[in-house]
Amino acid sequence: MKLGKRWLPAHILVWAYAVLLLVPLYYFLASAFKSNDDIFAHPFAPPSSLGLGNFRTAFDNGDLGLAVVNSALVTVFSLVLTLLLAIPASFALARTRGRLAGLIEKVFSLGFLIPTFAALFPTFLLAAATGLFHTRTFMVLFLPATALPLSVVILVQFMRTIPAEMEEAARLDGASTFAVLRHVYTPMCLPGIATVLLLNFLTFWNEYLYSLVIIGPDPAQRTVQVALPTLKSITGTDYGVLTAGTVLTLVPVWVVYTVLQKRMQQALVSGAVKM
């Protein structure tokens, strides 16, 4: 369909919104290189120099370097565990049509609707009861559980498209169930696995409330999302440092997004759609 002249207001509104999305980000990027005085006096002016002083302060004051390492550890181990749990489960659910399997699948597809936040306090109790309170370990064990419903639902859909003949052929060659999973199903649903990885990378890296409550404020253990808001109080109103810290936490996500934009959008869209 052609967009006629009457679309002018629509163009203007849409791009005004786009600017609304961009301005704060520009303001952040620019402020990260400025001093407080500069920020207040000329909020929109580009920075006069590209000194990294604010970044260094953010690193020192907020222990951001350590926090980035912690976040990376939690994210990577949680991703691995998620796949270790979700791939066999999806494999099982995609191939069987028993009543039990149907029930399990139902549990997972409904679980998608349970907001993680609801059980914050009982989860905190669980962490205390298992002796893993104030550790990253508990987050590594816990985060995959929150990601399982969506991951299983997505992977099952991918695995259902693999023809049964593939497995039969492998079976005739004497392959065990495990070998079928490893050498037939896993390679064939790599796109599905990539989707799950991307989606969960975002969720795990960005997770805040549980990390705050369970890992706590100990600089040796806390993740970058927990460390970030502390820059607000430590530095009073040093916006340059605050914005520099924020920019730092965004870099990994932003790099992944720019490189894998198409795939990431598909992943996020499918994440919200498949239920």
Place this chain on the structure above:
Amino acid sequence: MTTLTTTPDGTASRRPAPPSSRSSASRARGQGGTVLAVPALAWYLLFMVGPLLAIFVIAALHWPGMLQPVSFAGLDNARTVLDDPVFWDAVENTAIQLAVALPLMIVCAYMLGYYVAQRPPGHRVLRYLLFIPGLISTPAKAMVFYAALSPDGLVNGALESVGLGSLTDAWLASPSTALACLIALDVWGGIGFTAVLFAARLGSVPEELGEAAQLDGAGHWRTMWTVHFPVIREYVGVVTMLQFLWTLFGSAQHVLLLTQGGPGTSSTTLSFLVYQKAFIAADLGYSQTVGVFLFLVGLAGLLTIRRVFRQTY
């Protein structure tokens, strides 16, 4: 229970396997299967369903702090909560938040999604930009708003530079604007992300539909609401449900990071109340009673939204 999908005759005859081995293969397929789902299921039950059920138990306990003795309270907590004006403030704030943010977000996002789906000039750039809020973590988003709305932040700076200095305010610290700021945060990020979801779904609506309507003389406005909307109605419902849940439960983090529920109770939402009573006020029975209430509100909301958006053709 047969687990084999019916194979076309050609493939079946090509394979030399006798019928008996085929049926044993199919049995193996059935058994080897379900067991592999057990670890994931157990994990899920332990870390998600268990804690969720625990909410209902704790809600019936009198538990005035982590290290305090616990006693059975029955419905006492519910009575305390219902008598507490703070709870009703939170109910009101949550109701306002949902009533403003949700319709605004869904309607704007749908129109924006329709716009992007028409592939106007620059739609690729737009798609890239609209996704940005979906990538930014809650603390980072909150820091953006904190820097923008603080007394000497972006908004006041912009107002002053255009000569509207009298309109400046301590946005997050003023009772009349704190809640509005939180809603603005939801809407700011929510529209873009949701719009991309709608655009993706609208992209799969056959183009002939819109073209036929145009030939009949319908403008874009009519096409958008009377042709495309009915087709993806159910999908809009699903997205509305998700946004509803994110807004209802997710607000705790925004409130915690930006206003701490204040000034007074002017920006205390239900989910923040759950957090505050558990981790700041240490009134655990109270907190989880509100948690149960929140859960029921979520459930009722989901069923209502599903009803409203049920496919009508």
